[in-house]
Amino acid sequence: MKLQRKNRLRGLSLGALAVTGALALTACGSDDTGDSGSDGASTAANSSIKCDDAKGQLLANGSSAQKNAIDAWVKQFATACKGVQINYKSEGSGAGVTAFTQGQVAFAGSDSALKPEEVTASKEVCQDGQGINLPMVGGPIAVGYNVPGVEGLVLDAETLAKIFDSKITNWNDAAIKKLNPDAELPNLKIQAFHRSDESGTTDNFTKYLIAAAPDQWKYEGGKAWQAKGGQSAAGSSGVAQQVKQTSGAISYMELSYAKDGIAAAKLDTGAAEPVEATVENATTAIADAKVVGTGSDLALELNRATKADGAYPITLVTYEIVCDKGNKAETLPATKAFLTYIASEEGQKILADNDYAPIPEEIIAKVRTTVASLS
Structure with a gap:
């Protein structure tokens, strides 16, 4: 599946921007x-x-x-x-x-x-x-996956929680089949990757699981990964590379890293249609945020359990x-x-x-x- 590239801005050309390292x-x-x-x-x-x-x-x-x-x-x-x-x-x-x-x-x-x-x-x-x-x-935190022959994968919060807590371990699991009745899901082991370093992406991803699947995700959350099992890699680029090269892999990463052969799952949030990880859908979610900081502090609180149409809930805001x-x-x-x-x-x-x-x-x-x- 190719991710949709929406909301392109006319007249803006940045040239080659791929830079590695610091x-x-x-x-x-x-x-x-x-x-x-x-x-x-x-x-x-x-x-x-x-x-x-x-x-x-x-x-x-x-x-x-x-x-x-x-x-x-x-x-x-x-x-x-x-x-x-x-x-x-x-x-x-x-x-x-x-x-x-x-x-x-x-x-x-x-x-x-x-x-x-x-x-x-x-x-x-x-x-x-x-x-x-x-x-x-x-920006949206995409759930990137590498499952040969499967396009347009749909997942929900409970299923994601079970996958990343090592309770669902195979791609042809009944819970995944229920969300993807027309897909030919292979008998393939799930290789779930999480961040090895302390990461705000981890914090935001697990905040979504806590808010949307509280019965399945019992961890308190934070920058450090807490669930047992799975595999780890450093940085967003690290988990993206693992998904790209590992058959059966799944991980969470910013949309800008979910490319070059990495597909992104749609989320069944309870909205009319499964929601894609797009810039437009992330902006819809951020617009519903509340400023909870005081004085000159502008910390935001996102509605991570939203069921609004077109609002992608696994969205983060990076602060300077x-x-x-x-x-x-x-x-x-x-x-x-x-x-x-x-x-x-x-x-x-x-x-x-x-x-x-x-x-x-x-x-x-x-x-x-x-x-x-x-x-």
């Missing part, structure tokens, strides 16, 4: 890539990116879910801003939050909002301030975590310039072309206001 791009530029206005802001041709006083190296770490989005953003930002080097290590949400609370990075990416104890820890590095959550990237006050003086200009760009209309438009969901306007408008107030 990204370190330097904006060396030339005279014809930008100009400086009377206020000192430098902008690239055909771009609204403002560099202001941004310079030097910007270190960041965290979510591998947003890596493809970060790659695309840095490509554009580096073209516009001279003398700025951004190095984003996609070591997972847990590693990113730890690096932030230890003062090692200017900002972190996390697919889960900061916990109270992490906010407390952030106050040690944010002078007179604290770490806040800025929702910047949305930054100090509201007390950011390091040497990195603050570059941090604000980059976050201002990615929260802008231009920056958000890049997401849909890379299988991510833009943050709904009502929420991203609040993000822009908060970024402007960082100090």
